[in-house]
Amino acid sequence: MIEFENVIKEFHHKGKKMTALQNVSLKIEKGDIYGVIGYSGAGKSTLLRMVNALEVPTAGRVLVNGKELGALKTLELSQVKKNIGMIFQHFNLLESKTVFENVALPLVLNKVDKATIKQKVKELLEFVGLADKENSYPRQLSGGQKQRVGIARALVTNPQILLCDEATSALDPKTTVSILELLKRINKELKITILIVTHEMEVIRKICNKVAVMEKGHVIEAGDVIDVFGHPKQMTTIEFVKTVIHDEIPPSVLEELKREKRNKRIYQLKFFGKNTTKPLLSTLSKEFAVDLNIVFANVTELQGTTLGIFTVAFYGEDLELERLYQYIVENEIAVKEVMA
Amino acid sequence: MNSVSTDLIIQSIYETLYMVSVSLLIGTLIGVPLGILLVITRANGIKPKRIFFTLLNGVINIVRSVPFIILLVAITPLTRLIAGQTYGSTAAIVPLVVYIAPFIARLVENSVLEVGPGIIELAKSLGASTFQTIRYFLMPEALGSLVLTMTTATIGLIGATAMAGTIGGGGIGSLAITYGYERFNTFVIILTVIILIIIVQIIQGIGNRLAKKLRHE
Structure with a gap:
């Protein structure tokens, strides 16, 4: 579904070269909830942003549904993008618009007719449990509700892929759990492949079936969650695993x-x-x-x-x-x- | 009434409102697009155009550096060309527009820049075009702040119209200068200042209320 092949990303800042991704290869299969974990600056957000071409690799290839993003024309690329929803750490809702208008936005951009928009938005708000909030403004919502709006907005175009950029990092533990349950439901009921970037091991433990651990632009460990959790090899992985699985004698x-x-x-x-x-x-x-x-x-x-x-x-x-x-x-x- | 008639005062209020509203309208039509261009063409904007940005930025700075009273006189040929006259309220509108449009551009730039990078990231992730990004993301999000911006511009204009009296523009400000200040008539000065205070209060009040409503606070 999503493939990274020897992806390298370099940034130039004030004449200095910075390498965010060093030869990353990963494969995300259809139906996966794939978690990418790492400390801040590990390059995981850059990796995520390549899937919807918010970042372009310096070298290497990114393939979505077998199509190499770098080889696509603007129009084809925007078609691929419409097949990908994205949610953000700080929700990125328009404060000036109601919940309904926020969720409708991707459809308005695609010039979908009003009746379809109304039906689709109501359906999604129902799905995320915010049917009674359609006329509220983001300021009137809690963090968890805001993220639900973000999720409804990301799903309104019927995407096959959902990208989550630290989607629970701004939420309290209880709200995090409810959002994670919602993501799991999206994966199961709507058959959407999820790629999630986080620094919280709890997220990986709760919903992911695959995990990649990143450090300084490298993927240092990747595989089934149960294997990586059971036999962590790298120091960073061991540290992450320790945050959710205690194995030390008191x-x-x-x-x-x-x-x-x-x-x-x-x-x-x-x-x-x-x-x-x-x-x-x-x-x-x-x-x-x-x-x-x-x-x-x-x-x-x-x-x-x-x-x-x-x-x-x-x-x-x-x-x-x-x-x-x-x-x-x-x-x-x-x-x-x-x-x- | 101490050497100024009620008719003269009403006439002056009318002239002030005429000059302010017309130059504000034209200034907005010019200033808002320029302000948006400043935001999107800057180095980290959504459509960086270095040379264009540097030129526009420079011109706006230069015009904004010239004191209004100098501008008023300096652009007389332009005023004649556009308004067909160099004296009176209508003639005063030309320099007022030249004065206020770059000011509005700068204020709009600041308002739109306040829209967070997250919103632009969202627009990009949804594959929005440059026009769509401005129309559906930047402008709605900046609207509350833009209303306050326009309020500031309007009040700035009222101040500037006082000087338009030097080319016969009339208005409350010039009433204060010619009938009050130059004739040592304290009563007229106080009266005109009170009228100006009331006008400014009303405009600021409307602006604040509208902005609050638009921000859904």
Whole structure:
């Protein structure tokens, strides 16, 4: 649906060259909710803006529905653009227009007739839950309501793609959740592919099926959310994952463990999906001559599946502990030793 | 009534309103498009045109630098060409337009520049043409501020009409100068100033109210 091929973007500012994107390649499939996460200045917004040609790559290609944007004539490009809706961090609503007029705007630009506009706008306002606000002005709305207007406006032309530029970053956590649920509904019910740029891991966790992590103009990690969350490799990814999935032993428990003199090893176990429900711990305590103590546990729901993290202290002889470790590895459970 | 008749005062008010309204109308027709051109042709505008912008910007600055009383005399040939006369209220309209149009252009420029970059980004994302961006995005968003701008321009014009008296334009301001100031008639000065204060208050009041309504506050 959207493809980035070796995209490079350079900016020139006061004679200085700045590279915003360094050889980025990504593929977004139809039906994806694809999240791009990174700290500010990582280049993620620049990447997003290339999809509707608000930015043009210095080198490389951007393809939407198989068409290379750089090779299109003005008219063809505007056709492609009409197939793409966009929502913004600060909503970008016209303060001088009512909610109805704001949502109608893209259709007015396309010279659609009044009756169709009226029907389409009402339909969209109904969909986003603002049917009673059509005559209100943006100033009279809350942040969440403003973003709903932005979403209705982005969808009024029946696009196949929705671009979200930090769409929840200006909202409080509760409102963020409701907007994310709406985006998920748009993806499921209207079959719209969503590309979302954010610095909040919560957004990725709640709705994305794919994620790309960006740093200094590079994509440093990309793939299914469950894989990237389960096995983060790069430092930045690990930091992001930590913001939503806790896997560290609480300090007080750690102190306790340090004081204890019994021979022990502490293993962190990660369970995905089906593995989560296997009775591994009870098997371990039956099959091996060890005592065990759970010092930390966390189960996170991701894309309808679960990621469980258990940190367990095992007490026993070195040989037995080694055998136990091998057993866990053979059962295809991600395990690593944690120092106490 | 202390050497000025009521008829003269009413005549003067009429002359002031005539000069202000006509020159404001023509000045707006010239100034608003120039102001918009200043916004869109600047370096980071939606249609950058460096040479055009530099020229327009320069000309506006030069005209705005000339004091109105000098302008009034300096453009007499132009006044004769356009108005067919160089004396009277109608003749005064030519220099008033030359004075107010660049001022309006500058005020419009400021108002339109206040429209945030987010709105322009939105227009681009919706594939709006330059004309559509001005018509559907910039102008509606700047309207509230533009009304205040026009209020400022109108009040500036009222001040300028006082000097139009030097070429026989008449009006309240020149009444104050010729019958009040030059004849040491304090009563006439105070009377005319009160009339001017009332006119300015009414205009500013209308402007503020309209702007507030347009901004949906």
